[in-house]
Structures are given as C-alpha cells and as structure tokens.
Amino acid sequence: MSDITVTKLASYRNQTPYPFCPGCGHGPILDHLNKALVKAAIDPAKVVLVSDIGCSGLSDQYFATHAFHGLHGRSLTYATGIKLARPELTVIVVIGDGGTGIGGTHLLQAARRNIGITVLVFDNFNFGMTGGQHSVTTPKGAKTPTTPLGNLERPLDLCATVAVNGASYVWRGTSFDGELSDRIAEAITTPGFALLDVFELCTAHFVEHNTMSKSTLLEMAGRLGFETGLIRRQPRPEYAAAYREAMAGVRGQPLREPRRIPTLQPVSLARPFRLIAAGSAGGKVRSATRLLAEAAVLSGLWVTQREDYPVTVKSGHSIAELVIAPEEVLYTGIERPDAMVLLSADGIKKSGAMLKVMDQHGRVFVAPGLPAPPTAAAVEPLPAPAVRVERDHMGLYALMRAVRALDLLPRSALEAAAQRGGRAEANLATIAAAFA
Amino acid sequence: MREWTDGSTAIVRGALHAGCTFFAGYPITPASPILMSMLAELPKTGGVAIQAEDEIAAIGMCIGAAMSGARAMTATSGPGISLYSENLGLAIMGEVPLVVVDVQRLGPATGGATTVGQGDLQFVRWGTSGGFPVIVLAPSTAAEGYGVTRRAFDLAERFRTPVFVLTDKELSLTTTTVDPRAYESVPVGARVQHAVGQPFTPYHYEPAAAVPPIAHVGDPTLVRFTGSTHDERAFLTKDPATVGKLNAHLCAKIDAHAAELEWAHSDLQPGAETLLVAFGVTSGALRQAVKNLRANGRKVSSLVPISVWPVPERALAAALQGVRRVVVAELNPGLFAREVRLVAPNVEVVSVTRMDGELVSPTQIEEACR
Ligand SMILES: Cc1ncc(C[n+]2csc(CCOP(=O)(O)OP(=O)(O)O)c2C)c(N)n1
Ligand code: SF4
Ligand SMILES: [Mg+2]
Numbered sequence: 122m123s124d125i126t127v128t129k130l131a132s133y134r135n136q137t138p139y140p141f142c143p144g145c146g147h148g149p150i151l152d153h154l155n156k157a158l159v160k161a162a163i164d165p166a167k168v169v170l171v172s173d174i175g176c177s178g179l180s181d182q183y184f185a186t187h188a189f190h191g192l193h194g195r196s197l198t199y200a201t202g203i204k205l206a207r208p209e210l211t212v213i214v215v216i217g218d219g220g221t222g223i224g225g226t227h228l229l230q231a232a233r234r235n236i237g238i239t240v241l242v243f244d245n246f247n248f249g250m251t252g253g254q255h256s257v258t259t260p261k262g263a264k265t266p267t268t269p270l271g272n273l274e275r276p277l278d279l280c281a282t283v284a285v286n287g288a289s290y291v292w293r294g295t296s297f298d299g300e301l302s303d304r305i306a307e308a309i310t311t312p313g314f315a316l317l318d319v320f321e322l323c324t325a326h327f328v329e330h331n332t333m334s335k336s337t338l339l340e341m342a343g344r345l346g347f348e349t350g351l352i353r354r355q356p357r358p359e360y361a362a363a364y365r366e367a368m369a370g371v372r373g374q375p376l377r378e379p380r381r382i383p384t385l386q387p388v389s390l391a392r393p394f395r396l397i398a399a400g401s402a403g404g405k406v407r408s409a410t411r412l413l414a415e416a417a418v419l420s421g422l423w424v425t426q427r428e429d430y431p432v433t434v435k436s437g438h439s440i441a442e443l444v445i446a447p448e449e450v451l452y453t454g455i456e457r458p459d460a461m462v463l464l465s466a467d468g469i470k471k472s473g474a475m476l477k478v479m480d481q482h483g484r485v486f487v488a489p490g491l492p493a494p495p496t497a498a499a500v501e502p503l504p505a506p507a508v509r510v511e512r513d514h515m516g517l518y519a520l521m522r523a524v525r526a527l528d529l530l531p532r533s534a535l536e537a538a539a540q541r542g543g544r545a546e547a548n549l550a551t552i553a554a555a556f557a
Numbered sequence: 558m559r560e561w562t563d564g565s566t567a568i569v570r571g572a573l574h575a576g577c578t579f580f581a582g583y584p585i586t587p588a589s590p591i592l593m594s595m596l597a598e599l600p601k602t603g604g605v606a607i608q609a610e611d612e613i614a615a616i617g618m619c620i621g622a623a624m625s626g627a628r629a630m631t632a633t634s635g636p637g638i639s640l641y642s643e644n645l646g647l648a649i650m651g652e653v654p655l656v657v658v659d660v661q662r663l664g665p666a667t668g669g670a671t672t673v674g675q676g677d678l679q680f681v682r683w684g685t686s687g688g689f690p691v692i693v694l695a696p697s698t699a700a701e702g703y704g705v706t707r708r709a710f711d712l713a714e715r716f717r718t719p720v721f722v723l724t725d726k727e728l729s730l731t732t733t734t735v736d737p738r739a740y741e742s743v744p745v746g747a748r749v750q751h752a753v754g755q756p757f758t759p760y761h762y763e764p765a766a767a768v769p770p771i772a773h774v775g776d777p778t779l780v781r782f783t784g785s786t787h788d789e790r791a792f793l794t795k796d797p798a799t800v801g802k803l804n805a806h807l808c809a810k811i812d813a814h815a816a817e818l819e820w821a822h823s824d825l826q827p828g829a830e831t832l833l834v835a836f837g838v839t840s841g842a843l844r845q846a847v848k849n850l851r852a853n854g855r856k857v858s859s860l861v862p863i864s865v866w867p868v869p870e871r872a873l874a875a876a877l878q879g880v881r882r883v884v885v886a887e888l889n890p891g892l893f894a895r896e897v898r899l900v901a902p903n904v905e906v907v908s909v910t911r912m913d914g915e916l917v918s919p920t921q922i923e924e925a926c927r
Contacts, residue, residue, distance in 0.1 A: 169774050171621075181781070182792055187774045189624065190783040190791075191617070191651075192643055198614040202621025202629075205605045206579055207775040210625075227617075230610040364607075368600035376573060376598055379562035379735070411732070418561050418734055426732040432586065432670050451845040453731050453838075454916035 133158040133165055135185045144328075146296035146321020147177055147243055153296075154213070154241065155184070157305035161211075168211045171200040173220035175250040176323075177243035180215045194224030197231045200238045208361035211309055214240045219248045221279055222257035232283035232314050236360040239290075239308045239315040242279060245323035253326025260345060264330040276345060279318045284353040289313030291353040295338050296321035304351070312359040385537055388420035388530060393446035395455045396529075399472045400464030400488075400516050402430060402439045409517035410441035412548060416530050416538035417445045425453040429471075438467040445529070461498075462486045462523045464516045469494050486523040488515060501526065506554045514551045521555035532556050560735040564699035564728040565590040567740070568658060569598060571706030572630050575745045577656070578604040579627035581618040583611055583637060586670040587726035588660040591632040612640035616657070620644060623653050624782050626773040628710060632658035635677050636667060638684060645719055646685035647784040649807060652717040652760065652769065654748055656709045657681075661725040661837075663888070663914055672914035673727040675837055675888040679895075681721045682866045689804075690811040692818055693721040693866035697840040699733050704741030705863065711745045712818065716810060717768050723865060725888070727838045727916060753777055758789040762802040766813035811867070821869035822861040823876050826851070829858040831926050832876050834897060835886040836862050839917050843886060846922035857926065868896045877901050884909060884925045886917045 134155050139148040158168065168186040172178045174193035181188035187210075191199045196214045204212045221228055221242055231238060247265050248254045255265040257277040264271055284291045290311040292304045296319055308315035320338050322328050342349045358366075396413075400406040407428055417424045423446045431437040442458075444450045457478045463469050463485065469492075476485065476496035483498030489505040503522045510518045524530055532552065539548040569591055572580075580599055582592040592608065599606035605622070609615035612633055619629035633641065638659050648655050659681055663674030681693050692712050696705040706722055713720040751757050751772040759781050761769035772778040781791035786803060788794045811818070822840075824847065835843040840861040847859045860876045862869045877883070883901060885894040886909040894908035909925045911917045 166777050166779060167775065179793070185779060187779055188781040188783075188791070189621065189774060190781075190785060191620070192647055192784060195613060195617045195644070198609070198617025199621035199624075201614070202579070202581070202618035202623075202627075203625045203774055205607065205618065206622035206625040206627045210775050226610050227614055230614070364605065371600050372603055374601045376570075376601055377594075379560040379566050379570070381558055381737075382561050382734075383558050414732065415561060418559055423559075423734045424561070424732075425734070427727070428730070430671065449736075450733065451841040451848075452916065452919050453727065453733070453841060454918055456918050456920060 130159065130165060133168070133184055133186055135183060137183055139183060140179060141176060142325045144322060144324035145176070146245060147180065149296045150241065150243055150301070150319050150321060151180055151183060153301040154305055156302035157309065160302065160306040161310055163211050167209065168213065169203055171196045171203070171212060171214045173214070173216035175217040175219055175248065177215055177217040194220050195227065196220060197224055197227035197238065197240070201231060201236050204237050204361045205364065208237070208365065212238045213309060214238055216240060216242055217249065218242060218244045218246060218256045218258040225257070228283060229286055232286045232288040232316070234360040235287055235289055235313040235357050237312055237314065239305070240317070241305065242316065242318045243321060244318050245321050245327055247323055247327045249323045249326060253323065253330065260341065265327070278347050279316065280348060280352050283314070283316045287314070287357065288316055288353060289355060289357050290315035292351050293318040293342060293347065293349045295319065297335055297338070311354065311356065312362070313357055382415060382418040384421035385419045386531065386534060388422060388534065390422060390445065390447045393444055393450065394529065395458045396443045396445070396460045396462065397455060397458045397472070397475060398441045398443070398462045398464060398520055399468030400439055401467040402435050402437055404439060404464055404516045405513055406439040406464060406516050407441050409520045410443055412517065412535070412538050412542060413520060413524060414443055415541065416534040419537050420530055420534045422446060423449050425450045427453050438471040440468070440471055458483065460484045460486065460523065460527055462520050463491060463494065464488045464519055466491070484527065486519065486526065488519040507557055508554050510551055510554050511547070514547065517548065517551045518555050521552050525556055558737065560737055561732060562699065562735055563730055563732050564696070564702045564724055565594065565730065567699055567702035568706045568722060568724070569594040571703040572656070572710065573598055573602060575628070575707045575710035577628045577630050577710065578602070579619060579622040579629040580604070580606040580631065581609045581615040582632050583609050583615050585634045585637050587662060587730050588632045588634050588637070588658065590729070591658060591660070612637040613644065616641045616644040619655055620648055620651070620653050623655050624651070624774050626775070628654070628714070630656040630658065632660065634660050634662050635680070638677060638680060642685050646687060648719040649685065649689050649691065650784045651782050653719065654713040654717050655719045656706070656713050656722065657719055658722045658724065660729045661723065663912065669914055671726065673725050673838065673888060673916065674912070675725055675839065676892070677723065678865060678889060678892040681723060689807050691719055691721065691866060692716070692811060692864065693723050694820070694863055695723040695837045695865045696728065697822065697837060697861045697863065698739070699728055699731070700735045700739035701741070702728065704743045707743040707745050711743065714748045715746045715768065716814070717748060717771060718811065723837065725838050751778055759791045760787065760789045762789060762806040765802070765806045765809035768810060815867045816871065818864055818867050819869040819871055820864040821872040822863065823872050825858040825876055826856050828879070829856040830879065830881045831857045832880045832883045833857055833859040833886070833922060834862070834883060834893065836865050836893060839886050839888060842917050842919045842922055845919040849919055850923055850926060855926065865893065868900065870900050873897065873900050877904060880904060882907060884922060886922050888912065888917065
C-alpha cells in the first residue's frame with residue numbers, strides 16, 4: 122500500500138460490542154478514540170493500538186487497526202520498539218492507572234525521550250480487573266479493598282510528571298468531556314510523546330466504595346489540586362526521527378572488523394608457556410601484557426589473554442594471564458604458571474595462591490623496589506632501568522625485562538608489536554630500556 | 558594471518574551478518590561489550606540500537622520491533638535474564654522471532670560480576686511460567702559464537718520463537734587468537750511472511766508443529782498480537798479445545814523438530830568406556846583432557862553439546878554405545894549432568910563441578926576418569 126492511498130473510514134471499530142460493566146468509563150473513552158481516528162483520517166493499517174493489561178487492556182479487540190496486547194505495565198516498551206522500527210506508524214497506548222504504576226519508569230523514560238507515542242490513561246483510580254484494589258492514582262482517603270480504612274498514599278499526578286519530564290502534549294479531563302475526541306486527535310497528530318489522563322468511573326468497584334458520580338468526577342481534579350485541560354503542548358524533536366537524523370552520518374560506514382595480525386617471523390615453542398602479570402589498576406598491566414600478546418601473535422603463536430580486576434576498574438589489583446602456545450589454546454586457565462611478573466603490592470597480594478603452587482622450575486620476576494614474596498620458584502628481582510622510564514611505563518619495562526630474561530620472544534617481535542599499537546614511540550623507548 | 562579478538566566480537570559480527578536490525582540492552586558485566594558494539598555498529602547498517610531504561614524495557618522494545626518486521630537481539634547476564642522472565646513468556650506465547658544472549662556470570666543475585674559461571678543452563682530453559690520449550694545454543698569457543706549467533710537468528714526466524722545464545726564471561730571477554738577460517742557461515746533463513754491478499758489469521762494451530770506465516774504491525778494486512786491465551790485470530794479465549802490446541806502447538810513447534818535442532822560435536826573413539834561431556838567454555842578443558850588422556854594411551858570419547866536445549870539426545874545416545882562411565886564437567890552444581898542422567902539412566906554419571914570463579918581444569922577432568 123503506497124503512502125498516498127489514504128483509507129478514510131467511517132469507523133475504526135469492528136462489529137464486536139464492548140464487554141465492560143454498565144456505566145464503566147472505558148466504552149465512552151474508546152468511542153472518543155474511534156471518533157478521533159475518524160477525524161485524523163489515518164490509514165488503519167498505519168495505526169497500532171498497544172493495550173496494557175486490565176479491563177482497559179481488552180480494548181484492542183474492538184478496533185480494526187493493528188493490535189498489540191502485551192504484559193502489565195510494559196505496553197510503553199512495545200510501543201517504543203514499534204515506533205523505533207516503524208516511525209511512520211501512529212502508535213497509541215491504552216493503559217489503566219494500574220499500568221502506569223507498575224510501568225512507571227517506562228512512562229518517565231518515554232516522556233523524557235519524547236518518543237512519538239500517544240498514551241491514553243483510562244484512569245478509574247483502581248485496579249478494575251482484579252477487584253478494585255488501590256492504584257497509584259487512588260485519591261487520599263478513598264476506600265478500596267486494599268485501603269479499607271481509606272488510602273494513606275498521595276495520588277500520583279501523571280500529567281505533571283510527564284510534562285515536567287519533556288512530554289510534547291499533555292491533557293487531563295474526564296470520559297464525559299465532549300472535547301475528548303478532539304484532544305485525542307490533536308495528541309496523535311502532534312509529533313512526540315503525548316499523554317491524556319482521562320478520569321472515569323469504575324462502576325463495579327470504585328463507585329461502590331466511594332461516593333462517586335459524573336459530577337464528583339469533574340470536581341475530583343480540583344480537589345486533588347491537579348491541573349486540567351490542555352496542560353502542555355510544546356513540540357520537541359521526536360525520538361525515532363531524531364535517532365535516524367543523528368545516525369544518518371554513520372550510515373553506510375564500514376563495520377568494525379576484528380584485529381587481524383600477520384605472522385612476521387615465526388618463533389617455535391616446544392610447549393605452551395603460561396605467564397601471569399600481576400599489578401595494580403592504572404599501572405597499564407593489561408595494555409603491557411597485550412603488547413606482549415600481540416608480539417607472540419606476530420610470531421605465529423596462539424595466544425589467549427584473560428584478565429581479572431575488581432568492578433572498580435581504576436583501583437585495586439589488575440591481573441593479566443597469558444597463554445602462549447604452538448597450537449590452539451584449548452584451556453585458557455592457568456593451573457600453574459611458568460612465570461609470574463609481580464608489578465605492585467596489590468599484585469603480590471593477589472598472587473599468593475599461584476606463588477604457592479609454583480615449583481623450582483617456575484620463575485618469578487619482581488619489579489624494582491618490591492619485596493621478594495615467599496615461593497618455591499626462582500625469584501629474580503629486576504634491576505631498575507639504567508635510563509629514565511616514566512612511572513606509568515614501569516609495568517611494561519618489568520614485563521619486557523622478564524621476557525628478555527626468559528628469552529621468550531625476540532626483541533624484534535616486541536618492537537613490531539609496539540610499532541603497530543598506539544603510543545608507539547614511548548613503548549619502543551621502554552622496550553629499548555629493558556633490552557639495554 | 559590470525560585475528561586477535563574475543564567472543565563478544567564474534568557474537569556481534571554474527572548478529573550483524575545475520576541481518577540483525579534492532580538491538581536493545583541494558584549495561585551489565587560481562588554483556589556490556591555486546592551492547593556497546595551494537596550501539597556503535599548497528600546504525601551503520603541502518604538498524605536501530607538503544608540502551609533501554611532496564612532489562613524489562615530492553616526485551617519489550619525488542620519484541621515490539623520484532624513484530625514490526627525487525628530482526629531483534631538483546632544481550633544480558635543472569636540478573637537481566639531474571640528481569641526478562643515475563644517477557645520471555647510473551648515471546649513464546651506471541652511467537653516472536655528473538656535472539657537473547659546470556660553472558661553468564663557466577664552465582665545467584667548480583668553474584669560475581671566479573672567471574673565466570675555456567676549456572677544459567679536450567680534457568681534459561683525454565684525461566685518463565687508455563688514450562689514451554691525454548692531453544693538454547695551454547696558456543697564452545699569464541700569463534701563459534703559467530704556461527705552460533707547466525708544459527709540463533711536462523712532458528713528464531715524460522716520457528717518464530719526466542720532463541721538463546723548461552724555464553725559466559727570467559728568466552729566473551731578473553732582475548733584469543735582465531736583462525737578466520739573457524740568462522741562458520743551458517744545459512745540464515747527468514748520468517749515466512751503472509752502473502753498480501755491471502756486469507757490471514759495471525760496464528761495457526763494445525764498442523765501443531767507448523768509455524769504460522771507472519772504479518773507485521775504496519776503491514777497492509779491488519780495483524781493482532783497477544784500474550785493472553787488466544788484463538789487463531791488472536792482474540793482472547795477460554796474455549797478448552799482452542800486453548801488445548803494453542804498450548805500443544807507451542808510445544809510441538811519445537812519438540813517435533815528436535816532432530817533438526819539438536820547440535821553437538823562428537824569425538825568418538827572405538828572401544829572407549831569413558832565419555833566426557835562439557836558445554837561452553839568448559840569444553841576447552843575437556844578437549845585438552847581428551848588429548849592428554851589419549852596421549853597416555855587411554856581410550857576416551859567426548860561430546861560437546863551446542864544445542865543444550867534441546868539436549869542432543871541422539872548424539873548422546875550414539876556416544877554412549879559401550880560406555881560405562883560419563884564425566885560431565887561444568888561451572889555450576891551439576892546442571893547438565895542431570896540431563897545426561899535422564900538420557901543414560903544405567904550408566905555411571907560423574908559430575909565435575911567448580912564454583913569458585915576459576916575454570917574446570919583438564920587435570921580435574923582427567924582425575925575423574927581414573
Ligand atoms: C505482572 C502482573 N501482575 C499482576 C497482574 C494482575 N493484574 C491484572 S489487571 C491488573 C490491574 C489493572 O488495573 P488498571 O491498569 O488500572 O486497569 P483497569 O482494569 O482498571 O482498566 C493487575 C494487577 C498481571 N496481569 N501481571
Ligand atoms: S470492573 Fe470496573 S473497569 Fe472493569 S469493566 Fe467493570 S466498571 Fe469497567
Ligand atoms: Mg484502573
């Protein structure tokens with residue numbers, strides 16, 4: 122169907138009569154919704170009614186538009202997904218006051234994003250479907266089965282909440298308001314987030330327990346101190362459109378490919394070598410180890426680098442475990458390292474268990490100035506650099522010094538890895554210091 | 558030429574190459590790299606990626622988008638799967654093509670955010686009300702995440718159902734060398750779409766195992782979607798005959814295709830009396846243990862399930878021929894061992910587990926073979 126074909130319908134309703142209790146406000150609101158769609162003359166195939174849960178959630182079944190009936194409180198999330206996927210659609214959410222409570226965060230975020238959805242709140246101050254329990258909009262003092270002595274909670278002002286958080290269109294009235302269909306039509310044709318809070322009667326429950334009638338309903342907002350009528354109408358960029366506009370610049374750009382590393386100078390290794398570098402966050406432990414890892418890959422070896430750090434990345438320990446092997450590394454863990462490079466007190470503290478399982482064949486390198494830890498492995502304190510090495514390069518220096526002592530990889534491979542990465546010059550200088 | 562990459566990258570590329578057009582997620586270690594990559598990459602293809610306000614919204618947006626024609630994916634870890642629960646049921650009930658990545662971490666609740674675990678094996682299978690089947694695929698290497706994600710999209714599309722990619726912190730975040738030839742270009746099918754002008758109901762219950770053609774929200778054919786018990790037109794119903802057919806259909810759609818869905822890597826040795834079984838990251842230690850044992854003259858077979866749900870019962874039955882003992886290794890209290898016991902009630906099943914944040918080691922597996 123092309124965009125120019127506009128199907129004008131006399132009614133967007135289907136033949137099925139509403140199932141609501143006599144006097145329930147849901148039916149009249151839906152009649153207004155129907156009138157609004159007729160007025161706006163939107164192709165029914167471009168309209169989706171996203172219904173929440175509750176008596177109001179039954180609504181989608183009575184309309185000849187697209188219909189989406191999901192979970193309690195989550196209608197706004199489906200509506201957001203639909204609008205993001207198909208911005209050309211008119212997306213209308215039908216939700217009860219109960220739904221706005223359980224789905225409160227979605228309401229806030231949708232308003233804040235200004236996603237192009239119209240939210241019609243069927244606000245009968247209680248959970249109609251489950252027996253009239255109190256909701257977030259139940260007025261203070263009102264009696265419900267769950268507030269038998271009167272509601273103690275302050276009702277939520279939905280309109281003020283979404284208005285202050287960026288909604289484009291906000292209106293409050295009642296199901297008896299003659300202007301309701303005009304306001305709905307206005308809301309669905311205003312780009313951005315719109316909310317209409319429609320006060321109405323739940324004749325089965327709320328009216329049973331509280332003195333409520335058409336006239337008291339009209340006074341209700343006044344008594345609550347809530348604004349009524351058109352509260353806000355302020356166009357702001359609609360999110361789905363804004364997203365597409367913002368992303369237009371990257372569209373068509375090539376996807377990021379994984380890092381490809383050639384084999385420069387094959388190095389033969391008899392068996393897997395397992396090395397652990399243990400230092401502190403901020404000590405560039407991971408990036409230094411990464412340089413070593415890439416040098417091994419450039420040497421045609423198979424490598425894995427596994428990292429451990431606390432959730433607070435910039436404090437505490439930072440451990441990098443390297444497995445360098447002549448063939449694919451199947452097991453990326455380290456039961457007993459062949460070598461450890463200890464770069465800080467944090468690192469030593471975290472390495473106790475590993476140092477314990479190492480035997481006399483293992484080698485432990487300790488950065489300049491650190492104490493030698495207890496271990497059966499051969500401990501080799503690393504000499505301080507002969508030339509000046511920046512503080513944040515001491516980790517790389519110690520690691521390179523250890524690689525030199527272990528004769529693990531040729532210097533040329535380390536230099537080639539440095540050359541390919543960032544901060545090449547500084548890293549090359551540090552490698553030179555370690556090999557001096 | 559080797560790649561120096563990780564499992565998250567493989568999953569993201571798998572998704573992009575499978576034609577993913579919509580992603581929504583919420584930050585959580587160790588799944589955040591997938592979220593960040595999708596936000597950076599998807600707009601390049603014209604797709605939409607968004608950080609949602611929470612996991613409930615993330616999967617909700619995906620479901621809305623998927624039913625509007627998008628190929629949708631979300632990614633999280635155990636705590637997020639908990640919040641997905643109700644919507645996973647919606648995706649089953651509404652027959653939504655959807656890929657859900659679970660990058661497992663250790664333990665219940667917040668658990669160990671940066672610690673590896675495999676404890677969501679049963680959780681993803683039974684994680685929503687009703688007990689209906691889902692498909693869960695577990696890549697056994699970082700590179701396999703690519704092909705498995707493609708397959709997940711393929712199955713999600715063709716079966717109109719949520720499909721999980723079950724991976725873990727270690728496979729996702731450990732940087733590793735990959736031979737680019739290891740990426741499997743698994744073919745990705747498409748959902749069958751309703752032909753405009755043909756009679757249409759959003760759902761079909763007969764034959765029970767058939768997948769109904771889809772019409773999207775916004776298409777010329779008006780479509781209804783619902784998570785409530787419904788008839789074929791997606792209207793609410795309590796008619797027992799219809800309700801029974803609907804629920805039988807949701808089971809049959811997956812169960813009757815088990816032979817097609819089952820997927821495992823078998824490495825069988827004639828005369829082996831021991832079978833080693835492990836999925837996901839633990840299969841690495843398993844393969845190493847098999848190598849070591851065979852080098853020492855031991856005869857052992859191994860099986861690595863990729864489809865953990867459905868359990869690859871056919872491959873398992875074949876691997877069990879002549880076997881007297883099965884060793885199942887995993888990073889949880891023995892959740893897959895349970896399934897193996899159901900398939901092999903007369904064979905000794907030894908469960909090797911680890912829950913201290915370290916990987917099961919080859920030594921641990923070899924010791925269980927003594
Ligand atoms: C997650 C979840 N919790 C609870 C329910 C039960 N439930 C059904 S309808 C409803 C409240 C509906 O109230 P409201 O949104 O005000 O709609 P109304 O029936 O008043 O139109 C509840 C709590 C549910 N369906 N899902
Ligand atoms: S229970 Fe209340 S909300 Fe539900 S249909 Fe009856 S009057 Fe309307
Ligand atoms: Mg209500």
